Amino acid sequence: MATTVEQIVTALASAYPVIAVVSPEEDRIERLIQRVGAAAKPNPLPVLTWNCLDGFGQAHPVSDPLAALAWVAQEAPQGFYLFKDITAMLDGNRFLLRRLRDTASAIRNSGKYLFLLGPVVQVPDELKPFTYVVNSIFPDEAEVQATVQAVFTATRRSVDPSTFGRIVTSLRGMSLTEVEHVLRRLLARHQELGEAFFLELLAEKEQIMRKEGILEFVPPDRGIEELGGLDQLKLWVRQRASLFTPEARAQGLPRPKGVLLMGMSGCGKSLAVKVIAHEWQLPLFRLDMNLVFAGVHGSPEWVFHRALEAVEAVAPAVLWIDEIEMGVAGYHEGETGSLTRIFSTFLTWMQEHRADVFVAATANRINLLPAEIIRKGRFDQVFFVELPNEEERKEILAIHMRRQGLDPSKYDLVLLASATRGWNGAEIEQAVISARVACFAEGRPVEERDLLAAMGQIVPLSTTMAEQIKAIRSWARTRALPATTPGKPEM
Secondary structure, eight states: OHHHHHHHHHHHTTOOOOEEEEOOOOHHHHHHHHHHHHHHHHOOOOOEEBBBTTTTTGGOOOOOOHHHHHHHHOOOOOOEEEESSSSGGGGTOOOOHHHHHHHHHHHHTTTTEEEESSSOOOOOTTGGGGGGEOSSSSHHHHHHHHHHHHHHHTTTTOOHHHHHHHHHHTTSSSOHHHHHHHHHHHHOSSSSSSHHHHHHHHHHHHHHHHHHHSEEOOOOOOGGGOOOOOOHHHHHHHHHTTTHHHHHHTOOOOOOEEEEEEEEETHHHHHHHHHHHHHHHOOEEEEEEHHHHHHHOOOOHHHHHHHHHHHHHTOOOEEETTGGGTTOOOOOOOSHHHHHHHHHHHHHHHHHHHHHHEEEESSSGGGGHHHHHBBTTTTEEEEEOOOHHHHHHHHHHHHHHHHHTTTTTGSOOOHHHTTTOOOOHHHHHHHHHHHHHHHHHHOOOHHHHHHHHTTTTTOOHHHHHHHHHHHHHHHHHTTSSSSSOOOOOOO
C-alpha cells in the first residue's frame, strides 16, 4: 500500500483540485502536507489551515466556510489549503456543497489545492470528478520509525537494531501520538527491553485496537506443544516460521499468504490459528464479521475495507477470519448487496495485496464455501482437520491433563483414548474438566474411573451428526490436504 505522502504526490501529479484525506490524526497529516509543500517544484508552496473556530488564523480569520472557500477561489495565492472541520458540515448543507464544487472548478490548474481532512470522509457525487481520496488511517513504517527514534533520543536510551525493529513492528497500527505516549511510559517503567517490556507493549496495543472496534487483538499465547496431533499442519507451519525474518526478505523468499483450515467442529482449528501466530512471533487479529454487518461503524463495505487497511498497517501480522463460510464467503451465486461486494473485495485483496498479512481462515460448513475461495492463489494451502485418531487422542488427553494439574503418566492413556473413539478435542477437554470438577467437589484426587465416568456422560458430535460428518469427509477427500498423516482407519 502506498504511503500517505506517495498518495498525496500522486493526487497532485494528477491535478486533482480537491484531495480528501481520511485520517483521525490532524497534526500528523498537517506535517506531511507541509513536507510536500516544502518540496514542491519549482517553488515551495505554503500550507494554510482552516478550522471552524479560527478560520485561517492571521492570514484570513474567517470561520464561515462559505467565505473561506470564496477567498481561496478568488484572492488566495498559490498553495495548499487544509480544511479540518468541513467534512462534518457537508451532510445536508446544499449551500456549502455548491460553494465547494464551484471552488474546486475555479482553482483547477491554478496551483491551489483543497485538502479536506476528517476521520470519515464521504465524498458527495457532485465532488467526485474533482476529488482524489487519500487513505491514511494509520502512519506508515517510516513515520513510526522516526517517532520511535525521537523518543529514544529524547530519553537518552540506547537500543540495538534488532530490538529497535521489533519495537517498531509492535507499535504499528497506533497513531503517532499513541506511539509516543506508550513508548515513553514503558521506557520509564522498564530499564531492560526484554520480554516483560514486549508483553506490556502487546497489552497496550490490545487496548488501542479495541478503540478501533473492528479488529480484536488476540494474544498468541498457545505454543505448538499445546496442539495435539495434526502433524502435517505442524510441519507446514514450522517450515515457514522463518519466512517473515529480514534474512528471508533479503533473499527474496516469498511470504506465505494464507491457510484455510476446514473440517469438524471442535477439532482444534481455532487453536491452530493461535499456534501459527505464536510460532511465527506475529501479532494476531481477529476480524469479527458480526461487527462489520452491525452498522455501528458505518456501511459494511466501508468497515470491511477499513479493517483490511488496519491490518495492513500493523503488518507483519496474522488476520484470523473465523467461520469464513458464514461471513466473508457467505456469498452465493445470484445474490446482490453488501455481502456480494465484500466477497468480491476480499477475493481481490487476497490476490493482490502486498503487505505481510497472513490470512488464517477456519470453516466448519465446508460445503458452503464458494469455489473462488478454495482455488490455488487465494490460500497457500487448504487443510482438512479430521477427528483425532488414537495416537492424537492420547496426545490431547495428556495436554489437557497437564493443564488441569494432572500427571498423565498415572493414567492408562490407551484405555482412555479407546473410550473416546470418534471424539473431537473439545469433547476430550470437557471430559477432563468435568472429572476434575467432580473430584474437587468431593475433596479427592482424580482417578481413572472418574475420567471414564465423565466420558460416559458425553454424547460426541460424531454420534449426533454422523451423516453430516460423513458428507464433510466425502467433500474434503479430494479438495484438501489432511492435517494429519493418513493412517489405518479406526473401526
